[in-house]
Amino acid sequence: MLVDGTWTEDWQPVQKSDDKGRFVRQVSGFRNWITPDGSAGPTGQGGYKAEAGRYRLYVAYICPWASRTLMARKLKKLEAFIEVTVVNPRLGDQGWEFGGFQRAEADPLHGATYLHELYTRADPQYTGRATVPVLWDMKTDSLVNNESADIVRMFDAAFEGLAPETPCLRPEDIETEISKASARIYDAYNNGVYKAGFASSQAAYDEAVAGVFAEMDRMEAVLSDGRPWFHGDRLTETDIRIFVTSIRFDVAYHGLFKTNLKMLRDYPALYAHMVRMLNQPGVAGTVDLDHIKAGYYAIKRLNPPRIVPKGPEDSYRLLAEARGR
Numbered sequence: 607m608l609v610d611g612t613w614t615e616d617w618q619p620v621q622k623s624d625d626k627g628r629f630v631r632q633v634s635g636f637r638n639w640i641t642p643d644g645s646a647g648p649t650g651q652g653g654y655k656a657e658a659g660r661y662r663l664y665v666a667y668i669c670p671w672a673s674r675t676l677m678a679r680k681l682k683k684l685e686a687f688i689e690v691t692v693v694n695p696r697l698g699d700q701g702w703e704f705g706g707f708q709r710a711e712a713d714p715l716h717g718a719t720y721l722h723e724l725y726t727r728a729d730p731q732y733t734g735r736a737t738v739p740v741l742w743d744m745k746t747d748s749l750v751n752n753e754s755a756d757i758v759r760m761f762d763a764a765f766e767g768l769a770p771e772t773p774c775l776r777p778e779d780i781e782t783e784i785s786k787a788s789a790r791i792y793d794a795y796n797n798g799v800y801k802a803g804f805a806s807s808q809a810a811y812d813e814a815v816a817g818v819f820a821e822m823d824r825m826e827a828v829l830s831d832g833r834p835w836f837h838g839d840r841l842t843e844t845d846i847r848i849f850v851t852s853i854r855f856d857v858a859y860h861g862l863f864k865t866n867l868k869m870l871r872d873y874p875a876l877y878a879h880m881v882r883m884l885n886q887p888g889v890a891g892t893v894d895l896d897h898i899k900a901g902y903y904a905i906k907r908l909n910p911p912r913i914v915p916k917g918p919e920d921s922y923r924l925l926a927e928a929r930g931r
């Protein structure tokens with residue numbers, strides 16, 4: 607991570623724990639917003655106006671948080687507004703690296719070797735982890751935002767009137783419902799699997815795993831009435847949130863994070879929800895199973911020999927089918 611702008615090799619990914627051995631995720635540091643007129647959004651500074659070709663999203667396909675911003679870019683048809691650079695899926699001694707893996711790209715703006723160079727370029731005194739996603743402003747050469755929840759929200763609204771019309775991912779009439787569901791699903795599912803995987807005590811692991819499967823049972827019950835999306839007929843950010851963990855579940859979390867009471871495919875409605883989302887236009891292109899596996903199974907602390915498993919066949923088949931449509 608970076609400390610006062612200097613890289614320090616306390617790099618073990620996402621490993622901060624509390625006094626009971628529970629994994630704790632860091633809070634994002636750049637919270638500016640792109641808005642239609644460049645005014646400041648709910649947090650941060652103004653000056654980031656919605657304009658074509660001005661912004662670039664740095665992502666890792668392994669990362670669920672980065673992936674949800676990629677999905678929002680597709681679902682909101684923002685390809686002309688937001689360029690994308692994909693980093694190497696393996697988090698190394700210097701954090702995220704450019705190039706060096708199939709479909710991992712070079713940094714087209716600064717020729718950086720590591721993502722942390724972008725952080726210190728934006729703030730020479732930055733302290734914190736150099737995480738993906740990073741939303742970069744190519745006009746002022748600055749870091750707009752590194753919090754995926756903000757990025758999904760700004761993609762939803764900031765380019766209205768400029769980008770093709772698309773359904774809202776956070777309709778006002780169900781905003782409270784979305785916020786409530788998001789908080790729970792984040793804690794028990796999206797972050798719950800990490801809490802299980804990075805637990806440093808049996809008790810912390812047991813607690814996290816129980817939370818993960820209780821939440822899966824709950825989501826399964828909601829989706830079992832035949833609705834296509836979590837809140838009903840409309841695809842919302844809640845569905846994106848669920849999907850990014852569901853698509854990684856059997857592929858990485860079940861094995862590496864030991865969330866193995868069941869597999870995702872044992873939940874018929876949740877599984878169908880994942881397949882439905884995978885088949886939305888553009889979504890399959892945001893999923894790279896080889897990056898996902900290479901990235902997770904390269905986490906030294908959890909998998910010292912770094913052997914990457916072959917399967918699961920089922921996930922590759924689903925993805926190939928979705929791509930072929």
Ligand SMILES: N[C@@H](CCC(=O)N[C@@H](CS)C(=O)NCC(=O)O)C(=O)O
Pocket residue numbers: 617618619620631632633634668669670671672697701735736737738739752753754755
């Ligand atoms: N709050 C951030 C969290 C992002 C995050 O934790 N990204 C992980 C990858 S999944 C990362 O970049 N970790 C690098 C590190 O911890 O050094 C968001 O949702 O955007």
